[in-house]
Amino acid sequence: MLRNTQDILEKINILKNLLLNNNKNNVLTGAGISTESGIPDYRSKGTGLWEKFDPMKYVSVTALMTDPKKFFDFNIPTWTKYVNAQPNIAHKVIAKLEEMGYIQTVITQNIDGLHIKAGSKRVREVHGHLRTCHCMECNRTYPFEEMANQYFAGKNPPHCSYCNGMLRPDVVLFEDPMGKDYLKALEDMEGCELLVVVGSSLQVYPVADLPSFAKKLAIINKEETPWDRYADLVIHESIGEVFRHLADIMQINVN
Ligand SMILES: [Zn+2]
Structure with a gap:
């Protein structure tokens, strides 16, 4: 109350x-x-996600490019929870x-x-949002589930079925414009x-x-x-x- x-x-x-x-x-x-x-909140004292994890190491362009496997290991399970959440x-x-x-x-x-x-x-x-992702090489758009399904089937990082470029989410990462x-x-x-x-x-x-x-x-x-x-x-x-x-x-x- x-x-x-x-x-x-x-x-x-x-x-x-x-x-x-x-x-x-x-x-x-x-x-x-x-x-x-x-x-979960990102910045609340005590419970915020970024109190435990440095976002630059997990949700930045550098993180995606230097260690994509770790990037998707950290993010896909979290994002999947977001996708299943209700207003x-x-x-x-x-x-x-x-x-x-x-x-x-x-x-x-x-x-x-x-x-x-x-x-x-x-x-x-x-x-940005989690409805879609896109190929970093040919720019093709896929539903978010394409990236998530590949990940959960053991394909990490997920790739474009057309040109084999790496997929990335349509969210604004740290270091993105x-x-x-x-x-x-x-x-x-x-x-x-x-x-x-x-x-x-x-x-x-x-x-x-x-x-x-x-x-x-x-x-x-x-x-x-x-x-x-x-x-x-x-x-x-x-x-x-x-x-x-x-x-x-x-x-x-x-x-
Ligand atoms: Zn492609």
């Missing part, structure tokens, strides 16, 4: 009014929105808010695809009246700069962020609880 319930409920009411009273509202989401779908109440309420016209664009740092699974239509996956969705996200931030940050610690650049393009800022995150002191509203609380209450007071039905 919520700590300081009265206080939090008042804040959720302010969030509702911010959504209703502004016209161009975007949402920016990070790993924290997906933890309740069973996907939670926060993803679902955000999709409904878009449908109702209160949210224009969802910008996400997550590669789990859960916003699209939840029904969000206008989604910018600035770090930002993808085209990031440029679209920048365009979407033009004239943004309200940005609602959900489950991002706003520490990974360039995404951490996006709040500077919004007139108003609301942050829902379990932990403090560097942007908290500039925000119009800050809620440090379970994201699932916040969206459950928001759904209640806005009479949004999710199943």
Whole structure:
């Protein structure tokens, strides 16, 4: 249950009014929105994946090119869990808010695809996604399962069946340039009246700069962020609880 319930409920009411009273509202989401779908956070103190593993050694272009076997050993089992995860109440309420016209664009740092699974239509996956992979030689695109199936059948690293080039996921690895969705996200931030940050610690650049393009800022995150002191509203609380209450007071039905 919520700590300081009265206080939090008042804040959720302010969030509702911010959504209703502004016209161009975007949402920016990070790993924290997906933890309740069973996907581990990267940077939380004590439990974050990158507290135990150096991302440069496991999810960088250098890691892929110098030791592809180790790269796929580390990543394919994790990514397979992401692919099988299901959206939670926060993803679902955000999709409904878009449908109702209160949210224009969802910008996400997550590669789990859960916003699209939840029904969000206008989604910018600035770090890529796990629906597809491609051949590094001939650029052919395959479903993610092609890479995963080869891996689990003992073919590591997985290869293109056409030219035998190595396959790689369509995610933005460390050392990769930002993808085209990031440029679209920048365009979407033009004239943004309200940005609602959900489950991002706003520490990974360039995404951490996006709040500077919004007139108003609301942050829902379990932990403090560097942007908290500039925000119009800050809620440090379970994201699932916040969206459950928001759904209640806005009479949004999710199943
Ligand atoms: Zn190929």
